[in-house]
Amino acid sequence: MSVQPQRPHAAVVFLCLLACGLAIPDPRQREALIQLEAFMQTGGQMVLTDAEQRLDTLLLKIKQEETAREHFPPAMHFFRARDLIRTSPIFSLLQKMPKGGALHVHDFSMVDAEWLVKNVTYRPHCYMCWTDSQSIRFIFSSQQPKPLPRCSSWALLENLRAKTINTTDLDDSIMRNLTLFTDQDPEATYPSQDVVWDKFEQIFLALWGLVTYAPVFRDYFYQGLTQFYTDNVMYLELRALLPEVYELDGSTHDRAWTLKAYQDITRQFTAEHQDFFGARIIVTIHRGVNASVMTEAVKEAMKLKKDFPDFMAGFDMVGREDRGRPLWYFREALSLPAEKGVSLPFFFHAGETDLEGTEVDQNLLDALLLNTSRIGHGFALLHHPVAKDLSRKRGVAVEVCPISNQVLKLVKDLRNHPAAALMSENHPVVISSDDPALFGTSGLSYDFYEAFVGFGGIKSHVGSLKQLAMNSIRYSSLTAQQQEKAMDEWQRRWNKFVSENHF
Numbered sequence: 001m002s003v004q005p006q007r008p009h010a011a012v013v014f015l016c017l018l019a020c021g022l023a024i025p026d027p028r029q030r031e032a033l034i035q036l037e038a039f040m041q042t043g044g045q046m047v048l049t050d051a052e053q054r055l056d057t058l059l060l061k062i063k064q065e066e067t068a069r070e071h072f073p074p075a076m077h078f079f080r081a082r083d084l085i086r087t088s089p090i091f092s093l094l095q096k097m098p099k100g101g102a103l104h105v106h107d108f109s110m111v112d113a114e115w116l117v118k119n120v121t122y123r124p125h126c127y128m129c130w131t132d133s134q135s136i137r138f139i140f141s142s143q144q145p146k147p148l149p150r151c152s153s154w155a156l157l158e159n160l161r162a163k164t165i166n167t168t169d170l171d172d173s174i175m176r177n178l179t180l181f182t183d184q185d186p187e188a189t190y191p192s193q194d195v196v197w198d199k200f201e202q203i204f205l206a207l208w209g210l211v212t213y214a215p216v217f218r219d220y221f222y223q224g225l226t227q228f229y230t231d232n233v234m235y236l237e238l239r240a241l242l243p244e245v246y247e248l249d250g251s252t253h254d255r256a257w258t259l260k261a262y263q264d265i266t267r268q269f270t271a272e273h274q275d276f277f278g279a280r281i282i283v284t285i286h287r288g289v290n291a292s293v294m295t296e297a298v299k300e301a302m303k304l305k306k307d308f309p310d311f312m313a314g315f316d317m318v319g320r321e322d323r324g325r326p327l328w329y330f331r332e333a334l335s336l337p338a339e340k341g342v343s344l345p346f347f348f349h350a351g352e353t354d355l356e357g358t359e360v361d362q363n364l365l366d367a368l369l370l371n372t373s374r375i376g377h378g379f380a381l382l383h384h385p386v387a388k389d390l391s392r393k394r395g396v397a398v399e400v401c402p403i404s405n406q407v408l409k410l411v412k413d414l415r416n417h418p419a420a421a422l423m424s425e426n427h428p429v430v431i432s433s434d435d436p437a438l439f440g441t442s443g444l445s446y447d448f449y450e451a452f453v454g455f456g457g458i459k460s461h462v463g464s465l466k467q468l469a470m471n472s473i474r475y476s477s478l479t480a481q482q483q484e485k486a487m488d489e490w491q492r493r494w495n496k497f498v499s500e501n502h503f
């Protein structure tokens with residue numbers, strides 16, 4: 001048996017509105033309004049089975065207990081909240097829950113820093129140097145590498161570890177350079193957006209030499225897929241810069257080679273994990289480039305899309321939106337595919353800002369003008385009613401990354417995240433993790449926790465979770481036929497999850 005949520009009768013609501021202010025409100029009318037809001041939220045129209053309702057009862061009970069705790073994780077900085085979240089029974093349920101797809105994740109922040117230090121930096125021929133801005137750089141090389149500007153001379157890590165008394169300290173200090181996560185006070189460590197973004201960019205430069213070394217590149221992506229798969233994510237859309245990957249002798253491969261390597265590893269991983277649906281690549285370029293570089297990048301992306309039509313999903317640009325050039329600056333380059341009648345779907349980051357009214361703040365409308373397929377972050381969407389309306393009407397989903405927005409200082413208390421309002425009216429949203437390794441998370445479960453407990457409070461329920469997971473397939477770049485197949489597989493896993501956890 002299942003219970004079909006009923007849209008409250010319009011006449012009841014209308015009468016209620018007429019009656020408001022005339023006398024003591026009628027409890028039935030009040031109930032009708034409450035039901036109307038419940039119906040409007042993400043998952044509010046979901047039909048729940050008996051087993052799902054039993055799981056919901058359990059979830060509500062543990063959520064009430066969690067909300068009553070002295071420290072409420074979504075109200076805290078994630079770095080302080082992480083240990084609390086790890087002990088949460090809701091979190092362990094969310095880890096087991098089949099979450100569908102991760103649609104907003106970046107290439108070099110899939111795998112935790114510990115794996116990089118313990119695995120990658122222990123490989124032979126790994127050199128490290130210290131920059132004059134207190135960061136580090138790496139390179140694998142068969143011979144002593146040429147010195148880098150503004151960096152100490154290269155030290156072979158193998159020799160360095162042999163000479164170091166306490167290698168744990170050395171490893172810890174390397175690790176601190178590969179993630180934003182810190183045990184120190186996060187507010188003091190990162191007092192402003194500028195400070196946290198500067199460190200963010202330094203980390204990418206530090207990672208670069210490690211992850212663009214061909215053998216590591218392949219292992220890293222495989223490990224990244226493993227971490228998402230382990231977190232019960234069945235599909236991934238990865239934003240990837242497609243760097244020129246290098247070999248030990250210093251020779252490099254072109255970008256098509258890199259895309260092909262992603263494809264090969266995805267095929268291998270999917271063959272070895274039958275219930276994993278696969279991955280697709282959104283090719284990215286840094287938004288700091290000029291118009292002519294962008295034109296070349298778009299032309300190259302059009303060619304790659306033609307050569308890898310099923311594996312490449314589309315195109316986007318990365319880097320701090322507030323500091324980069326706005327979409328409008330690149331309008332000519334970004335109009336090329338439409339002009340030439342070539343398919344190159346866009347998945348633009350837009351509205352990852354709190355600088356209302358600036359050029360960058362127009363990115364949301366411009367992304368929609370340029371026919372974006374989804375919106376990355378859309379943090380500023382509530383400030384743009386027209387963009388919000390268009391996004392809803394066209395089914396252009398917003399990729400919400402709660403922990404990223406908090407760590408990068410757009411919002412402090414996740415109960416106040418704009419997506420809480422979007423979810424209260426079932427705006428098309430998906431939950432993703434952006435740069436999990438940099439934020440000290442993995443997979444999607446931490447971000448699902450913040451969305452479920454923080455955005456929704458007590459009112460979000462098992463239907464909300466189900467809707468979010470289904471959205472991640474519905475708004476993916478997969479074809480209608482692939483979506484149907486992925487949805488069937490997800491449903492099978494969901495039913496199993498519900499039957500094992502409703503008690």
Ligand SMILES: [Zn+2]
Pocket residue numbers: 104106349376434
């Ligand atoms: Zn992003």
